[in-house]
Amino acid sequence: MELNHFNAARVLAYAGIASITRRFTAKIALSLAVFLGLASLGYSVEAQAATGPARIAATFSGTLSVKEGSISATWVNVRSPVASYSISGNRIGVVDNNGTLFVQEGGLNASWVQVATGVKSAQVSNNRIGYLTSSGYLYVKEGSLYAPWVLESSGVSSFALTDKRIGILCGDSLFVKEGSLYAPWVLESTGVSSFALTDTRIGILGGGTLWVKEGSLYATWVLESSGVSSFALTDTRIGILGGGNLWVKEGSLYATWVLESSGVSSFALTDTRIGILTGNTVSVKEGGLYAGWTTVASGANTVKLSDGAVLPVDTHTPIGRLDSASIFTPTRPTTILVTGWALDRDAPTSPIRIHVYVGGPIGTRDVEVYDLLASTIRNDVAAAYPGTGNQHGFDSLIVTNKRGYLPVCVYAINIGSGSTNPLLQGSCQTVYIAPNAPVIDPQAR
Numbered sequence: 001m002e003l004n005h006f007n008a009a010r011v012l013a014y015a016g017i018a019s020i021t022r023r024f025t026a027k028i029a030l031s032l033a034v035f036l037g038l039a040s041l042g043y044s045v046e047a048q049a050a051t052g053p054a055r056i057a058a059t060f061s062g063t064l065s066v067k068e069g070s071i072s073a074t075w076v077n078v079r080s081p082v083a084s085y086s087i088s089g090n091r092i093g094v095v096d097n098n099g100t101l102f103v104q105e106g107g108l109n110a111s112w113v114q115v116a117t118g119v120k121s122a123q124v125s126n127n128r129i130g131y132l133t134s135s136g137y138l139y140v141k142e143g144s145l146y147a148p149w150v151l152e153s154s155g156v157s158s159f160a161l162t163d164k165r166i167g168i169l170c171g172d173s174l175f176v177k178e179g180s181l182y183a184p185w186v187l188e189s190t191g192v193s194s195f196a197l198t199d200t201r202i203g204i205l206g207g208g209t210l211w212v213k214e215g216s217l218y219a220t221w222v223l224e225s226s227g228v229s230s231f232a233l234t235d236t237r238i239g240i241l242g243g244g245n246l247w248v249k250e251g252s253l254y255a256t257w258v259l260e261s262s263g264v265s266s267f268a269l270t271d272t273r274i275g276i277l278t279g280n281t282v283s284v285k286e287g288g289l290y291a292g293w294t295t296v297a298s299g300a301n302t303v304k305l306s307d308g309a310v311l312p313v314d315t316h317t318p319i320g321r322l323d324s325a326s327i328f329t330p331t332r333p334t335t336i337l338v339t340g341w342a343l344d345r346d347a348p349t350s351p352i353r354i355h356v357y358v359g360g361p362i363g364t365r366d367v368e369v370y371d372l373l374a375s376t377i378r379n380d381v382a383a384a385y386p387g388t389g390n391q392h393g394f395d396s397l398i399v400t401n402k403r404g405y406l407p408v409c410v411y412a413i414n415i416g417s418g419s420t421n422p423l424l425q426g427s428c429q430t431v432y433i434a435p436n437a438p439v440i441d442p443q444a445r
């Protein structure tokens with residue numbers, strides 16, 4: 001790893017000039033970002049609780065529409081064209097006709113982030129995103145949409161994932177891992193044509209026969225049914241489709257099957273809802289297995305369901321925002337000005353450190369990393385977060401050696417409780433530096 005030619009002493013001197021106006025600061029306090037070289041920040045999952053609205057998704061001739069909350073909520077067109085999609089919690093993953101994967105996180109009107117290209121199929125969970133290439137490579141990331149991809153396996157024909165487990169079908173052999181992205185694979189079965197998994201269950205279909213196990217990866221398989229063409233699992237339900245008849249059982253693996261509907265072409269299942277596609281009509285039932293069906297759409301091609309989003313209830317992870325990242329002035333074309341704020345409620349009145357990544361999010365090859373303290377005056381932040389004081393702003397200069405279109409991504413560094421160094425809202429923002437831009441002495445006038 002090579003450090004760039006960043007000259008800290010010169011820019012420190014420059015940071016003293018006072019002939020410019022800032023948006024937020026009465027007192028100008030430009031600070032200096034100190035180059036760290038390449039660094040890595042740890043990601044991990046915070047304690048989670050609370051449930052957001054459940055969702056129903058359907059495609060209509062390549063347009064994906066989603067409704068959230070009540071079954072009778074209004075459909076929202078979220079994206080088009082859509083070749084395939086996946087929903088979980090407050091995330092939606094969409095693969096377009098060119099094999100590009102986009103993910104939306106948050107509300108149905110949240111912006112879409114392009115996370116991968118060359119995608120054959122993809123799946124999202126609350127905390128993970130996985131995609132398979134047409135040459136059989138499976139990549140998974142955990143945490144932020146901008147987290148680095150981890151190559152999980154080659155030779156994969158299909159996969160499934162949850163926040164805790166990943167399953168891959170290699171030929172007719174099913175392997176599953178549990179825990180971290182780097183956990184070892186466990187061979188579950190051979191002779192598998194398709195499979196599904198949840199945090200607590202695994203189901204395999206081979207020769208039309210469905211087996212399910214519950215508990216650990218080493219639990220015993222239970223024969224569920226033969227004559228099965230497709231199936232779905234949740235932690236409390238199993239659904240099977242055979243000859244157009246949908247049967248669902250609830251509770252233990254040995255519970256009784258209930259005939260839900262006939263003439264079903266495909267279906268989806270959560271712990272509290274069942275969705276079916278009959279012809280092009282989508283019907284959903286909510287509650288017990290004997291509840292009535294409600295028709296929610298016609299002209300549909302697919303249906304999927306998701307449980308409510310798992311929303312973090314967390315006052316320990318830092319919060320903040322990247323307000324802007326821009327080239328400082330036309331006369332200093334390699335100097336980036338970043339502004340925003342960050343604070344940690346474990347030490348509410350103390351300034352905290354932030355790391356500015358120039359060239360891409362954490363994990364990007366050869367990304368430059370700068371460390372600085374968010375300590376300038378932001379009275380608007382003080383007003384919005386009472387009790388935190390007003391010294392949480394940043395308004396800082398970075399002289400980069402990189403050229404071209406450069407994503408600028410800012411992470412807050414946690415103090416005290418909380419183990420995540422989150423990407424600030426508003427990140428990443430892209431600046432452009434011409435390939436031939438000269439490094440102007442920051443002290444030049």
Ligand SMILES: [Ca+2]
Nearest residue numbers: 316415417418
């Ligand atoms: Ca904290």
